[in-house]
Amino acid sequence: MTAASDVRILDQRNPEERDRPFLPGMGKTWLLPLYDVFTRVAGVRALHERAIELAGIAPGQAVVDVGCGTGNLSFAVLAAQPDARVTGLDPDGAALRRAARKARRRGVSLTLVQGYADRIPAEDASLDHVVSSLALHHVDDDGRVAFTHDALRALRPGGKITVVDFGGPAQGAEGARHPAHGHGPAHALRHLPGLIRSRVAQSPAVARNLGDGIVALLAGAGFGDAREVEHVDHRFGRVTFVQATRP
Secondary structure (H helix, E strand, O other): OOOOOOEEEEEOOOHHHOOOOOOOOOOOHHHHHHHHHHHHHOOHHHHHHHHHHHHOOOOOOEEEEEOOOOOHHHHHHHHHOOOOEEEEEEOOHHHHHHHHHHHHHHOOOEEEEEOOOOOOOOOOOOEEEEEEEOOHHHOOHHHHHHHHHHHHHHEEEEEEEEEEEEOEOOOOOOOOOOOOOOOOHHHHHHHHHHHHHHHHHHOHHHHHHEOOHHHHHHHHHOOEEEEEEEEEEEOOEEEEEEEEEOO
16 A cells, blocks of 8 residues: 655745745746746756666665755656655745645655755755756855755765756857747747757856866865766756765
């Protein structure tokens, strides 16, 4: 008999953070209804599945998915390891509500926390894994540094962080196209590939990922063995898989 799912949304923001800005997953709040369709068409699921393979999550381990959005990486964790204890963290309340509906339909247990990457919802040295996919380039300089330091705090010794994001060797912006003017879901879906390519090519945060940017970020926080373990030349740019271990 399958246990009933337990899906919760918690709000860990303090009063000063209620109006703290963030960049939504699709760049614009009104594009959220297209997010899952677009990521499915774009083949993001394969990136999530590969990230979880590389992470090597074991039964019963505690995992926090930073920048979880509508929960797709969290669901990949639970598909690969149903007994994992997964928490998704994201500042976007609408995306979390969508993730909660999806979790209930799937019958899986998932804790969702509205908050920011610089404050991971876990006690010191309590996590086995921190995972994050295509979220780091949404975070500003201070937030990136704070995220890696807080991940180090939250992971147990020997715990692992796996980050998937645009990065790796620097590439030019050739071929980046700006979408034509217009509004509405059909227009947005048609032009989203150009929008994403343009954002990747021009984003200062993506530029900070290039070369060994993510590796250096993790090493600077005190992680051991920070390294790129794999990369993929995705249609929207080079995607790097970076891992590190808490000493």
